[in-house]
Amino acid sequence: MDVRIEDSWKKALATEWQMPYFAQLTSWVRSRYSTNVVYPAPKDIFAAFDNCPFDKVRVVILGQDPYHGPGQANGLCFSVNDGVPMPPSLVNILKEVESDIGTPLPLSGNLIRWAKQGVLLLNSTLTVDAGNAASHSGHGWETFTDAVIRTLSSQRSGLVFLLWGSYAIRKGELIDRTKHLVLTAPHPSPLSAYRGFFGCRHFSQANSYLTQRGEAPIVW
Secondary structure: OOOOOOHHHHHHOHHHHOOHHHHHHHHHHHHHHHHOOEEOOHHHOOHHHHOOOHHHOOEEEEEOOOOOOOOOOOOOOOOOOOOOOOOHHHHHHHHHHHHHHOOOOOOOOOOHHHHOOOEEEEEOOOOEEOOEOOOOOOOOHHHHHHHHHHHHHHHOOOOEEEEEOHHHHHHHHHOOOOOOEEEEEOOOOOOOHHHOOOOOOHHHHHHHHHHHOOOOOOOO
């Protein structure tokens, strides 16, 4: 199957494109786009990968599924395009960045600036029906993103995984913690951020780990 995705990822995930589940997933997603309003735009489904090549990944942030409101989802987890109001979870993430390392709250919630530095902003499910959270779960995306995490874990070393909330933390079972740094915290949603996301200091911890390995820190 010919998948439009950045070349290094196309090679790293070559076995997935041939799997029966992926053919079924592709067919199902195409049918949803033909009959429903689905986010993100088709060109942005693999934006997390297109903006962060496999061999450039240094940090992985795992979300659940794309924003389901008009104009919000851009293919990068928690991110919105320039000019789009920031959703509450994103506001809380950026507040923690400010508290942790002093970076003031930006005017834009577009996190492509992180992706270009090697932050893979990966949703577990890459598409969603408008106005219906988690509507594309259980159709194969989770199998695909499990493969992404396993491939990163096995073929790379010294990555930082930031897992926020119980759903993301469960995915952490796929990561070899002898090779990578895994940091966990409650989800940044307003419903849970005050239970330990605020004050987790994941951004400074990630940078400390990277610099100890001789790498440049992320400009969060």
